[in-house]
Amino acid sequence: MKKTSRQLQKEQTKELLIKTAFKLFSERGFLSTRISDIAGAAGVSHGTVFVHFPSLDALMAEVIEVYVGKIAQRTHELADSGKTLREVLCAHLNGIQEYEPFYTALVTENRQLPPPARDAWVTLQSVISLHFSRAVQRETEAGKIIPIPTSLLFNMWLGLVHHYLANTDLFAPGGKVIERYGETLIDNYLKLLASKGAE
Amino acid sequence: MKKTSRQLQKEQTKELLIKTAFKLFSERGFLSTRISDIAGAAGVSHGTVFVHFPSLDALMAEVIEVYVGKIAQRTHELADSGKTLREVLCAHLNGIQEYEPFYTALVTENRQLPPPARDAWVTLQSVISLHFSRAVQRETEAGKIIPIPTSLLFNMWLGLVHHYLANTDLFAPGGKVIERYGETLIDNYLKLLASKGAE
Amino acid sequence: MKKTSRQLQKEQTKELLIKTAFKLFSERGFLSTRISDIAGAAGVSHGTVFVHFPSLDALMAEVIEVYVGKIAQRTHELADSGKTLREVLCAHLNGIQEYEPFYTALVTENRQLPPPARDAWVTLQSVISLHFSRAVQRETEAGKIIPIPTSLLFNMWLGLVHHYLANTDLFAPGGKVIERYGETLIDNYLKLLASKGAE
Amino acid sequence: MKKTSRQLQKEQTKELLIKTAFKLFSERGFLSTRISDIAGAAGVSHGTVFVHFPSLDALMAEVIEVYVGKIAQRTHELADSGKTLREVLCAHLNGIQEYEPFYTALVTENRQLPPPARDAWVTLQSVISLHFSRAVQRETEAGKIIPIPTSLLFNMWLGLVHHYLANTDLFAPGGKVIERYGETLIDNYLKLLASKGAE
DNA sequence: AATGAATGAGCTTTCATTCAT
């Protein structure tokens, strides 16, 4: 039990640091969050951060891995096989929504982040891409969608969503872009895709 | 005469700094370009930069203002009134193409830039938006386009283009995304927009 | 009995730490060996070191005291009274040889070490000096040695040996300077000392 | 002239830093002298050091190069070709004497110093070795010296001198080991070398 | 106007030491 108590303490602190870092990353972005900010906000000393993470990059990598994992997991669950494209897009936005500011920071800064962080980001896009592609294929075969290369369709959707997120300050100054525009984006995007013959 | 000569020199130096900064910003991005890099590349001293610009932020702002102005100007000229949507999109990409690396840096980093820089960026989008909207309106009225809110169509186009630029390393590792994908993007984007009845 | 068992454990742990520290000091020197290295290599926790030693300096001091003691002991045994100078020099090198890397670290770094460590080191030299002096005195009286102040002869010998040890990388890159040069050093040193009349 | 004034200022500061660093290295050794110590002692700010030297290692390297150069130069001049061994040894000690504490720090810590610093040190020994060897060769040919490998003779001399310097605190607590023991060392060393046949 | 030496706040990282468990 003693053991458990210590381990618990350590895990709690690490978790606290990850949560705090997540919060700060969401609020201020990755690049302008300092280790001392995280330590301060978590109420621990500067050095404690280095007890749990060998470097700032490692901390970033871990935080991103954890939350990107959650988002991916969420999307996965919602966008199960056999769903329509609309359902997949919903799942995508739903997966993002809970962590919107964090995801936005990732959209905005991922190219300046250390490699492991970038990797996690790229992986996330792949997961989404997979579900998207399957749904598109099914609907294309069913003649419901204009025949356009799937990759282009995907990039168009991703570009659209990321554009709205990246310009949160313009579209929804208080945050919550997805809540405000999500349905609109899906509706109109699907409208465009709808096969002309299907009308 | 002396005065004029001095002023001339001053203007020349300032212009030189702006050009040099533009080049470096294009090559390495805004955030990783140091003042000393710019001064060094321009062949002037470190301190000279501060003679012409009160701060690094001011320099950035001015460089961006100048080149964003050029891009806007270019787009303006090409996308004159009375053009089709395709011509406007072409004009847009053409305006970008000449300054692609710079524009890409702006797409990628504009949110970490000082407010004035971001403002110039937003203004540029407005200019493009204007031409885009007009063309869309004309074609909508002519029944050639699916009735979808113009702003959404615009953001979709912008998101698409920016997505490709932002992922240059993925789509066209050597740069020149527009050259490689421009036509494809326009074609497919227009295909989607084409009114079903029009077919 | 419980008490005894605890004490036993404590002693064992302390001994383990001393041995481990000795090993690491021999391999990497004193200054670049971290407490965590020692704890890790000994398979105990970081904090355990401080249970047995109030500080890193104290640990160093104790390790040095123990092993310097062993070297002194060894030299003592080998260089019993009544021996010739050659035998004393042999004894000296023999005493060192077993702990050569450790002794070399001491030669190299003793001046940056905490006072108690340095003291132990100086004491060791005294012990050696004692045997050396006696032998020199005997041989001088026997007219076998050039009349030169004993202290000088001793420092010359010590300087010579230490010089070779300190430059191990130069003289015997793989270590084992004594094995390789010991005899040569003794032979030539004695050759120099040999009384001219004695020839 | 303007130019000269700025250059002069820079050179002066750099020289000041080198001199200050030299002083601190002499007093406390290389390893325990911090950049902030040097800056503080020189009366300049922390950052100024980095204006003149890219890193602490570079500073060390330059200080060592400069002063080792001076010592080498000095020895060179005094130990001109054609001198007797005694004169060469005198030259050696004379070259050292002026910078004794610095040279002592070098003797003591050179193995923990960054490579460029080590190199300068090794070079210095080579210079000394050269003069030594020549003189020994001449005197050996003249039958004045016991036939013993020159390298051994050199290492013996070097070991002797360095031993005294390294143990300054024992031999001459106030410093000035050379002044106090120089002559003694030379006299007795030569006495040992004197060919028996020459008596 | 141009220079560039000097500044110092700010950052990441290391590691001996403490102490609650």
Place this chain on the structure above:
DNA sequence: CATGAATGAAAGCTCATTCAT
């Protein structure tokens, strides 16, 4: 007795900004 999480004082280094020349 042993543990190991937490601490925080240092240290090296960067770079925008200032200002005397």
